[in-house]
Amino acid sequence: MLDWLKKWYANKFSDPQVVTLFLLLLIGFMAIYWLSGILAPVLVAIAFAYLLEWPVVRLSRLGLSRGVSTIAVVAGFVGLATLTLMWIIPIFWYQGRNLLRDLPQMIEQGRAYMLELPENFPGIVSVEQVNILMHSVDERVMAFGRNMLELSLASIVDLVALLIYLVLVPLMVFFMLKDKAQLTASFAQWLPTERKLITQVWHEMNTQIMNYIRGKILEILIVGTVSYAVFALFGLNYPLLLGVLVGLSVLIPYVGAAVVTLPVALVAFFQWGPTAEFGYLMLAYGIIQALDGNLLVPLLFSEAVDLNPVFIIIAVLFFGGLFGFWGIFFAIPLASLVKATVNAWSTRVHPYSEPTD
Template structure:
């Protein structure tokens, strides 16, 4: 066994470039893990810089300088984002407040439905089971209310951090776009001279990350807008609030869609009950989710999601547990990074073979 491990280690890690690549990845992961709170504005700025790089490049190809292109793109993006948020946030806040106001009535309505189950299904559901279920739900609601109170108190501190983000992030995005060549050259100087393997992985990941971020933002807007339109057409309560939730749910592949289905179904059920309207709405919602997963995602992400769904879910759970929100957001690129690293590593150890996840 020991001889096999020595042989495996000598075969896989005899190349200095392989060792350098793994050390670089290890340092990067550890830095993000331990310094994620400090580096959060930088990560946000990097994500937006990737998003805005495409229009900046297009303007430079039209003959504008890099500085002028960056100013135009950043100013246009900030203006559009500000107008969008000024329209969405007040309506979402109003609908969220109405939902909290109507929540006690919805809870009582839910209790009435549950208490009718023993009469409708006497051989399957007992009164004791319903009482235990109601008691469990009441306890969870109490815990939820306590957590929401703590969250509202903590939001005062988060408001200060948000104000800092609103100043620092646009500045960093601007300089990341404007001085991209200089920043990249400075980073490359820190790398060893023998960096062919690192360059191979980087060039593959750079295009995938840009494709992924641009596609994810477009997916959020498309899915959210279509969901809002469908909810409004059906006359569902809180349509914009639920549409925003459905749009944001695409940040978590597969899991997000499953989780956000619950509030949509509950609001529709408490509004219409077990009627045809409820069935038609859930059918329309199911069609949206099916089109998103089977049509929109392949079009937007192309090679960026060339991963088995099992690996994507594992990546969401693993990187989300390590890095929180940003681990979830970048779960697919990080999984692709692992895949690209293993492929490059295997090709270097066995030049005539090709290993893929």
């Protein structure tokens, strides 16, 4: 066993480029892990820079300079985002306030349903089980109330952080796009001269990250907009609030769709009860989720994400546990990075191997 480990180590780490790539990845992961709070605006700016790189390149190909193209794209994006938020945030706030106002009534209605379960299903559901479940719900509601109170007390700090984001992030996005070549060259100066393996992994990941971020933003907008339109068409309460939740749920592959189904089903059930309207809405919601997973995702991401669903779920759990929200958002690119590194590592030419024709 020890001899096998020695041979494996000599085979895999005999190339200095492998050691350099390993150290670079290790330093990057540790920096994000320990400095994620400080680097959060930078990560946001990088995500938006990848998103806006495509229109900047298209304008540059039309004859505009890189600087003029960047100004036009960033100004248009900031203006459109501002107008959209000015429309969404007031409605979102109003519907969220109404949900908190109606929550006690929904809880009492849920209690009434649960108290009828022992009579409707004798021998299956007992009164003791219902009491334990209601006690658990009461504890969760109290915890939710405490969290909301703490959130309101910290709103001033959050407002200051939001203002910093609104100023710093657009500036960083602008300079990342405008001075992309200079920034890339400056970063390359810190790398060793022999960096064929790093370059191979970087080129593969650069394309995948760009396609992934662009596709994920489009998926959020499409799924959220369609869900809002369907909820509003059915007359469901809080349609924008639930539509935004459904749109954001696609950030967490597979798991997000399952989690967000619960609030949609509960709101619909408390509004209509076990009626045909409830069944039709859940059927329409199921069709949205099916079209997203079987049509929209393959269309948007194509071959950019060539990973087994099991590996994607493991990546979400692992990187989400390490880096929080950004670990979840970049879970698929990070998993792709691991895959690209392993592929480049396994297919490299060993320094001691004989050349092939």
